[in-house]
Amino acid sequence: MGVFSRVVKTTVPLGVAAHTAYSYKDEIAVDGIYGIAAPFTQLSYQLNAFVSSASNSSTTFDSAFPRGQWNDNWDFRAPMSLVDEKKYSKEKDEEKEQMIKEATATATRTIVLIRHGQYELDKKPYALTQLGRVQAVLVGKRLAEWHEKKRNIDEVTMSTMTRTTETANLILRRLAPQPPRSSDSLIEEGTPYPPEPALADWRPRAKEFFSEGSRIESAFRKHIHRASPKQKKGSTEVILCHGNVIRYFICRALQFPPEGWLRMSVAHSSITVMNIHPDGNVKIMSVGDMGHLPAEKISFA
Structure with a gap:
């Protein structure tokens, strides 16, 4: 079922991976659930090929217990996503550390x-x-x-x-x-x-x-x-x-x-x-x- 049939221990953007889930069975009626598959078919084939290739490596994929990596920045609120990159790149180490501290969440x-x-x-x-x-x-x-x-x-x-x-x-x-x-x-x-x-x-x-x-x-x-x-x-x-x-x-x-x-x-x-x-x-x-x-x-x- 697209890329989700196997999970690779490699970072794949969620938005891209999500699109592949639409690549279901094109033979089903165009106006049914799966009619939306067509625009993503080519992308799905490419990602499936990538997953198939990667899954042959025992160092990146366990066929018995497939697993993927957690995306720490899933909400785009990790500290580095919140700082001004241009300003950050120009600052000294001490200032950079302070910028990261101010952008780091502390509450649950x-x-x-x-x-x-x-x-x-x-x-x-x-x-x-x-x-x-x-x-x-x-x-x-x-x-x-x-x-x-x-x-x-x-x-x-x-x-x-x-x-x-x-x-x-x-x-x-x-x-x-x-x-x-x-x-x-x-x-x-x-x-x-x-x-x-x-x-x-x-x-x-x-x-x-x-x-x-x-x-x-x-x-x-x-x-x-x-x-x-x-x-x-x-x-x-x-x-x-x-x-x-x-x-x-x-x-x-x-x-x-x-x-x-x-x-x-x-x-x-x-x-x-x-x-x-x-x-x-x-x-x-x-x-x-x-x-x-x-x-x-x-x-x-």
């Missing part, structure tokens, strides 16, 4: 991703069901305990879709003092990336991946990154959004192949937590945690 961001509650599937504006409202209250109670006993939630960002706004409002009522809130249309639900394996009963048209995927990728770049060097203490930020968005964010944050986002599932009103450390390392603390929901209150679709 904790990102809490929450999926909205169950909603009406067949009736716009797709508002929460009664069960969805109960789920929102339950996750709100859990966040309130965190807010009161562990550390404050610094900010809440919500999708602009009805079901997410309703979930956020039910949660915010239980947080005291209430943290700053904002809405963001970038984190609305959508189709982030052509999945592999594909689903027989869910086949969006290629243009949906092209437009919505770019929007969700923009949301990732906006919200998922290490702290600013100006941030002096750790933060906890809640993002209320959607299942597809959360699953895509997980793959991207861990530098996993993005086409694998559909291989996991997160329940309504579940909690996914990631820590982004000052050096850019990312740790997923939980995925789709639903321990606050009784068994009879759990739902997915």
Whole structure:
């Protein structure tokens, strides 16, 4: 499946590698999921040839346990990406060291991703069901305990879709003092990336991946990154959004192949937590945690 069928211990830019995932089966209908493959076919062939060649070397590739290198500058916020290169090149060693120090993050961001509650599937504006409202209250109670006993939630960002706004409002009522809130249309639900394996009963048209995927990728770049060097203490930020968005964010944050986002599932009103450390390392603390929901209150679709 393109370059992601094998992983080479060599740096390949994420943007380039991501394009190759579109190089699926050209024989499938042009207006289907895979119709977008054509523009990237030549690039895919070149990269596949490179991967195949490199994989023959035992010093760069282990066929039984393929592995790739972590890109420390995945968010383009490593210190050298933030300094003025021209000014840096002209300074003495002591000044260079100070410039790097001032551009180095020192705080850890904790990102809490929450999926909205169950909603009406067949009736716009797709508002929460009664069960969805109960789920929102339950996750709100859990966040309130965190807010009161562990550390404050610094900010809440919500999708602009009805079901997410309703979930956020039910949660915010239980947080005291209430943290700053904002809405963001970038984190609305959508189709982030052509999945592999594909689903027989869910086949969006290629243009949906092209437009919505770019929007969700923009949301990732906006919200998922290490702290600013100006941030002096750790933060906890809640993002209320959607299942597809959360699953895509997980793959991207861990530098996993993005086409694998559909291989996991997160329940309504579940909690996914990631820590982004000052050096850019990312740790997923939980995925789709639903321990606050009784068994009879759990739902997915």
